Amino acid sequence: MSLRRFYVPPEMVQHPQPEISGSDAVHICRVLRLSAGDAVELFDGLGNGYRARIVSASPKRVQFHIQGTFPLMSESSVHITLAQGILKDRKMDDLIRQLTELGIDRWMPFYAARSIPVPGKKGMGTRLDRWEKIAIEAVKQCRRGRVPCIAPADDFDAMLETSAESDLKIIFWEGAPQAFDIPQSASPKPKTITVAVGPEGGFDPGEVQRAHEHGFLTTGLGPRILRAQTATLAACTLVQYRFGDMGLRD
Ligand code: SAH
Numbered sequence: 001m002s003l004r005r006f007y008v009p010p011e012m013v014q015h016p017q018p019e020i021s022g023s024d025a026v027h028i029c030r031v032l033r034l035s036a037g038d039a040v041e042l043f044d045g046l047g048n049g050y051r052a053r054i055v056s057a058s059p060k061r062v063q064f065h066i067q068g069t070f071p072l073m074s075e076s077s078v079h080i081t082l083a084q085g086i087l088k089d090r091k092m093d094d095l096i097r098q099l100t101e102l103g104i105d106r107w108m109p110f111y112a113a114r115s116i117p118v119p120g121k122k123g124m125g126t127r128l129d130r131w132e133k134i135a136i137e138a139v140k141q142c143r144r145g146r147v148p149c150i151a152p153a154d155d156f157d158a159m160l161e162t163s164a165e166s167d168l169k170i171i172f173w174e175g176a177p178q179a180f181d182i183p184q185s186a187s188p189k190p191k192t193i194t195v196a197v198g199p200e201g202g203f204d205p206g207e208v209q210r211a212h213e214h215g216f217l218t219t220g221l222g223p224r225i226l227r228a229q230t231a232t233l234a235a236c237t238l239v240q241y242r243f244g245d246m247g248l249r250d
Contacts, residue, residue, distance in 0.1 A: 045147035072145025085112035085199030100138035114201030
């Protein structure tokens with residue numbers, strides 16, 4: 001069986017005797033019943049793994065001795081930014097977990113004209129903390145190396161501006177021709193891709209037009225109208241398959 005893996009923030013990994021506290025420490029002691037001498041793996045969320053042994057363990061604090069480092073190899077060759085029209089909180093929480101498993105590099109929520117939850121900049125700090133925690137848990141569970149970068153929600157036009165640097169930009173829209181179709185010539189081997197999916201109410205035509213003016217290609221997900229959450233997962237999977245590490249490499 002593979003070793004248990006725990007997250008230690010990058011600044012803590014540099015410490016001579018890194019330690020963790022909080023719920024992971026309780027889990028290590030009370031649930032997993034690991035103790036001094038047991039081998040574990042640590043990861044820093046930046047792509048590095050560490051072989052380590054527990055030096056001391058209490059539910060308040062677990063200390064480690066790092067014995068070696070290894071690269072975590074499960075990162076996608078393509079960096080996907082998932083730009084998501086803001087949905088209700090619970091759906092956003094689900095999505096950040098699922099998209100982390102699917103290997104996105106960056107999560108960029110935006111307020112669309114038809115987003116139901118209206119800009120509540122106040123609660124954004126809490127949401128960012130929660131998304132960060134969910135992403136770290138998902139990274140641990142799916143054994144990938146990097147925690148996606150999580151951006152605070154911004155408006156649609158700011159999202160378009162931020163995407164300017166991407167090699168390939170795709171907006172999924174049910175008004176597009178139905179098939180998922182990105183011509184090879186659009187960008188033969190993109191390294192960075194922005195994928196935009198709308199909120200429950202969909203994009204308004206003005207948004208699709210502005211995305212187009214910013215170099216986004218419009219494409220479909222088949223003849224059915226998918227719920228936003230379903231659409232996002234399907235879109236991300238297709239893009240990973242076509243450009244990332246879910247398909248055969250050439
Ligand atoms: N406006 C629609 C629902 C939007 S679905 C309505 O209520 O009738 C939410 C989002 O999922 C859309 O903005 C789009 O980005 C994506 N989506 C859903 N089905 C799609 C499809 N068949 N093709 C492309 N995108 C789709």
